Amino acid sequence: MTSQTDQPMPSANPQAPPVSGSAKVHHSHRLLYTIIAILVLANGVLMWNLGSLRPRPKIAIVTSGEGPYWDTVISGAQEAARIYDVDLTVIKTRTDVQAQTQAIRSLLGKGYKGVGVSPISPIGQAGILAELANDTTLVTFDSDSPVSRRLCFVGTDNYTAGRIAGEQVHRAIPEGGEVAIVIGNLDKENTQRRRQGVIDELLERPFNPDQAMDPPEQMIRGEKYTILPTIVDHSDPAAATALAIEAINQHPNLKCFVGMLSYSTPAILKALQTTGKLGQIKVVGFDVNDQTLEGIEAGHVFATIMQDQFGCGYHTVRLLAETARGDRSGLPTFQRRTLPVEVINRNNVDTIRALVHEEGIMPEPAPPTQPAAGAG
Structure with missing residues (x-):
């Protein structure tokens, strides 16, 4: 006589067919592809957050003159553009309110994420500067216009x-x-x-x-x-x-x-x-x-x-680049990034001349004016 314990256990699902080896492999592949997709997506999100996949911000600076003084300012701006990975447009205008206003106007609606301007007439250009500040981030440099709604000023006290x-x-x-x-x-x-x-x-x-x-x-x-x-x-x-x-x-x-x-x-x-x-x-x-x-x-x-002409251009583009990527931690207190000055006389002129040639305080003339995107 056979006991109950000797009877075979019934299948939990007597209708289910046995799982084949190929089905197991297919299931494993699906799981692997899912994991890979998740990793790729996570890496893409990380790279986007770090800025690797984002388009390079377009930044522009507009000078208030065409003389050699601006070459050092532009060199500083170009160095910051290289370090902070932005596309920089440089517009050198003659010291003429109408000419500079036209240059500023040519930048409106062109997708710039930040513009630096050295205003010739803070009061006379208040309207166009406010319009620019409404279109993008505005930083004034070398010469200020506090009424322009600019983000901050960079330059000498x-x-x-x-x-x-x-x-x-x-x-x-x-x-x-x-x-x-x-x-x-x-x-x-x-x-x-x-x-x-x-x-x-x-x-x-x-x-x-x-x-x-x-x-x-x-x-x-x-x-x-x-x-x-x-x-x-x-x-x-x-x-x-x-x-x-x-x-x-x-x-x-x-x-x-x-x-x-x-x-x-x-x-x-x-x-x-x-x-x-x-x-x-x-x-x-x-x-x-x-x-x-x-x-x-x-x-x-x-x-x-x-x-500090080099620092004037450098910090203008640095602040614009950081702000374009949502980083405002480097903004100066009281909306002014004040740069140092130094008295040069017969006691230190030899040191300064050596510094000029060694570190390029007075570099070769900057490249010709780069036109604004879409400007005629």
């Missing part, structure tokens, strides 16, 4: 730099005397603030970056220093030379020139050479170029204020 230049005038002519300030135009925020800084320092006024601009056409008298009516050359070096010659002839007690822009000192030196006043009238300038450094070495220029 120009009022402070002006006061530093005023300190150099004090040292150049401690006995006092007449001083002539040479400026490109009266609209740009950077040279407005530099000029005011020089005046406030010479008149020993309290430090006030918001000090109202003294009328340029007036003679301003202090206890030791008299500031002559401001020489406005409209960003024309030849005009700067001619107007400096005129000032020398009209003011025999003129003791010192202060040039506000990179071309100002070479233009003033030409005027002094023409009138036989080299070494007799002191010169304090802004920026570094071969003629200015040679003037310092020869004793014809007392000092110049060197700005």
